[in-house]
Amino acid sequence: MDRVSVVTDIRQANQNAARENRTLFDKHGSCVINLMSAPGAGKTSVLEATIREIAPSYKVAVIEGDLETTFDSDRIRALGVEAHQITTGSVCHLDARMVAKALASFPTDGVDLLVIENVGNLVCPAEFNLGEDLRVMVYSVVEGAEKPKKYPLMFHTSDVVLLNKIDLLPYSGVALSELLRNVVEVNPRAAIFPISCRTGQGLEGWIAWLMNELKSRRSEALSISKT
């Protein structure tokens, strides 16, 4: 087996596992988010803020992916939400088989919203479908306005782009208008929300978007079960 075949083989194995995850999520009626970003952009902070608003109305569960430590799953459990930690060691992304393995010991039936927080990396996670419904990426605005063009794949494949840390804009020299233009250029179909997890600014737009998504899935499921 040469290198190209191995890469093709890994991709194919991932697609097969993603399809099986998808079947399981559909069976359980769970909406699944693959939450991605570079390290420190604010994935866990977004998740905490989201859980606080969503958990009273919907059952939420979280799978945390990290190279090392259980810091993030500890933060989620502190909110009273079940969290399963995947520690990847040196692997720079989650793949569908890691998620499948987690699902074997972390049952998600009855979960309305499952968030899979990926390893912090703006490159590799975007290449691996986990079987998710939605890709949500968090981008820290202080990382610069030109990054959507330099790291296009994650921006291009995300359904939602959360531009976090806008409270730092006045001190960062980054122009939000230029960043927005670049995001739209790379992905004109994404829903974009400038937010600050620190001040709470802009979070209501993202929460409303997600609530609406969950509501329409619930009523769709109800109408299917009635027919």
Add this chain to the structure above:
Amino acid sequence: MDRVSVVTDIRQANQNAARENRTLFDKHGSCVINLMSAPGAGKTSVLEATIREIAPSYKVAVIEGDLETTFDSDRIRALGVEAHQITTGSVCHLDARMVAKALASFPTDGVDLLVIENVGNLVCPAEFNLGEDLRVMVYSVVEGAEKPKKYPLMFHTSDVVLLNKIDLLPYSGVALSELLRNVVEVNPRAAIFPISCRTGQGLEGWIAWLMNELKSRRSEALSISKT
């Protein structure tokens, strides 16, 4: 060939190419820095500031690694320094063979300092030796104080850790003391410089460190050539 053998094979091929790069750098008397960070932490800004101080005394050249665009090499050339762009497409790190290929068309004889700016990624680049003398990483303090423990390999293998964007500390809620403690815990032998490329704060320490490194290499080379 199974997957494990392929990974071993890729690592071995990288080590061989790194050794050949190393031989070439030694022959040319170049000090080579592998400059790494997450996206947007400020690698190119550090490089610009460094070039401004170093280039009057030493011949500097740059190899830029990016997934897409030539933004960074354009910035370096604007300073009158030669720069070669490697565009990796979807590959999330530079490897020694990419650098060897670049060196074939980008001669570095007579270059005192060659900086290889890696792809923005806090995980994968740390796994690939390029044949460098020094690993220098840039970390944006607003990414949080706990990241050295969450992404230990790059912190652990770096000779120098530049903690950038300290001008944003008062607005970020990140405690520099806690970040420093975590860096030291993961890598007690690294030289650590808190800096701000935006204000220039702290850069003199890093520049002095590098100048000293280049000076001692030059006098070492002179004493060898005399014997």
